[in-house]
Amino acid sequence: MIRRPITAEDLYNFKFVGDPQVSPNKDKAAYVFPNVDQERDGYYSYIYITDLKNEGRQFTSHYSKEGLIKDTSPKWSPDGNTLAFLSNRTENNQIWLLHTDGGEAVQLTDVKQGINEFVWSPDGNQLAITTIGEFALSTDKENEKKNDKSDLKIISRLRYKENGVGIFNDDRKQVYLFDIKTKTFTKITDGDHDFSQPCFSLDGKSLFYIGTKAEDKEWGYLPAIWKYDIDLKKETLFYQGNGHIGAPSVSPDGKWLTVAGHTRGERSQGNTNILLLSLETGKLTNLTESFDYTVGNLIGVDAKYDTAKFRLIWDSTSSNIYFNATVGGDCQLFKVTLDGEVSAALSPSVATVTSFDILSDDQAVLVLATPHSTGDLVIQDLNNVTNVYMLTDWNRELYNQVHLSTPENFHYKSTDGWMIEGWILKPYGFEIGKKYPMILEIHGGPATAYGNGFHHEMQSMAAKGYVVVYTNPRGSHGYGHDFVNAVIGDYGGMDYEDLMAGVDYALEAFNFIDPCQLFVTGGSYGGYMTNVIVTRTNRFKAAVTQRSICNWHSLYGTSDIGFFFTEYQHGHVDLWKDAEKLLQLSPLHHARNVQTPTLILHSEQDLRCPMEQAEQWYIALKRLGVETKLIRFPDENHELSRSGKPKHRLQRLQHLIGWFDDRLA
Secondary structure (H helix, E strand, O other): OOOEEOOHHHHHHOEOOEEEEEOOOOOOEEEEEEEEEOOOOEEEEEEEEEOOOOOOEEOOOOOOOOOOOEEEEEEEOOOOOEEEEEEEEEOEEEEEEEEOOOOOOEEOOOEOOOOOEEEEOOOOOEEEEEEEOOOOEHHHHHHOOHHHOOOOOOOOOOOOEEOOOEEOOOOOEEEEEEEOOOOEEEEOOOOOOOEEEEEEOOOOOEEEEEEOOOOOOOOOOOOEEEEEEOOOOEEEEEEEOOEOEEEEEEOOOOOEEEEEEOOOEOOOOOOOEEEEEEOOOOOEEEOOOOOOOEEOOOEOOOOOOOOOOOOOEEOOOOOEEEEEEEEOOEEEEEEEEOOOOEOOOOOOOOOEEEEEEEOOOOEEEEEEEEOOEEEEEEEEEOOOOOOEEEOOOOOHHHHOOEEOOOOEEEEEEOOOOOEEEEEEEOOOOOOOOOOEEEEEEEOOOOOOEOOOOOOHHHHHHHHOOOEEEEEEOOOOOOOOHHHHHOOOOOOOOHHHHHHHHHHHHHHHHOOOEEEEEEEEEEEOHHHHHHHHHHHHOOOOOEEEEEOOOOOHHHHHHHOOOHHHHHHHHOOOOOOOOOHHHHHHHOHHHHHHHOOOOEEEEEEOOOOOOOHHHHHHHHHHHHHOOOOEEEEEEOOOOOOHHHHOOHHHHHHHHHHHHHHHHOOOO
16 A cells, blocks of 8 residues: 655644553553544543453543543552543543542532642552642632732742742642541642652651752752651751752652752753662662763653653662663663663663553563654563564554655764764655755754654654754763763854764765755754754755754843753853844844755744844844744743644644745745
């Protein structure tokens, strides 16, 4: 059967899988099943339960005329009889309960501001939750005097906004205990501080959570782990971090607490490690110090909707900790002993483990994505990496209809001899002896990576007749601590050389690329590098810069991370003393060199790379007579390409590829 080329519109046909949660008795697993709703231009999700033989059955179901319902974050009760989950059925996320025998879901909480996260106590009688601001019931709305509320935004924090969230008010994220039987809440934390990620001790008598009370937390955020004695109602500092920490997990024997993190200060973009803390002495051990890869999935794609949070999972004997890690272009499952011995990869290469849970010491349940799959639920044999049993195949019908290009991996030397990894996608209907236009794709971050996941954007480009080349220049994760940090203080330096060397290599190695028809695009850091490229070379016929940076000096005060990201990434620059350096690093300063037709795609609610960056770049290019166009996406943020409204995601792809199509010879 001749398969048709994939299209941008196929976005509406994708189905996704995420957040597997194995039941306490290990005979079932719950998972989240997100879908795209074309008519209502959004996403909805159900929770499914599988008996570990196939995709299982739909477990939750709710329809609302007012909005799309998202059931997420399934968590089994300790006895395995009940599944708790978050749902926006009553506008804000609340916790709902559903017995495994079926029936109707019961709303457990009714918190006005909604629930951020929750975890069961070991005895199943309580939940630890986090919510923003002082606790209030939804029924309190009736007593509000709306006219008394001002719509002014009064800001006194240094960190006062976040992409995808908006501008903060004075409310802080606090931890509460919720008694399931009495429906009563007990506040655990307070003050002008944020706390999150609660985790019970094995005996349920203590609660751990993460946050900081440091006076300088606005400038240098170094979270701590706090321990709360539930009976004594007493909080103590358990561990003061010296870098990012998260995903706390207590061992089954109750002796250890492990977190993902590092001890290099807030602004390090190096490897995240697994840190082990003795609950008796508080002693810290870095278990993955000699494992020169970062813990977690840093493989960037635009066709993933796994809502799972990163977590570390102990084995039954408290001897090993399971984790996923980014290694080159893969994200694979590993385990580490308490002596710091890291196993060989426990899941296949040329694939990405986006989330997982452990069935036994011999089996795991993974969400496994590949260049030809958005991700499906599989059972992985932990003793045989090639033994993978698929539980779901939700996109089989679509995959049987469309042609997907298979990435070909290559390695090349940059101008200084460093080895760089890359991939190439051949176009739909590829014919030997024919020449094809090429698009260079540049990832964001820079501390992320391209790799072996499903790229709808790239597949759509290949389907339209383009060769697609994408690489991991220095600054990417997956190649060690030194590699990812090599970009610090050298933006537009050797990273630029890596990218151009990749183009040179592709032209030499793949004689089907037309050297007269080269195009370039990238987003975020990739958008910045696209802007840098068009100020230095005219080898590309056209460029599309997405959610980009053109002016580091103004980004410092307008981005949600600008004031610390700018300083660290450029070698501890000072906004005032090093203004000239920041200008030299800014493509805006070199805009007179641009001749390449440039399309600018930007989201109006982007707080990471704010809209003003696109506006400055557009005005500069337009004023200088460069062929350019600015497309603004209303009500979208920095995540447009990954989780924006489906209609806008479709239009983004159409404009992106269309800009190149219009300039083909």
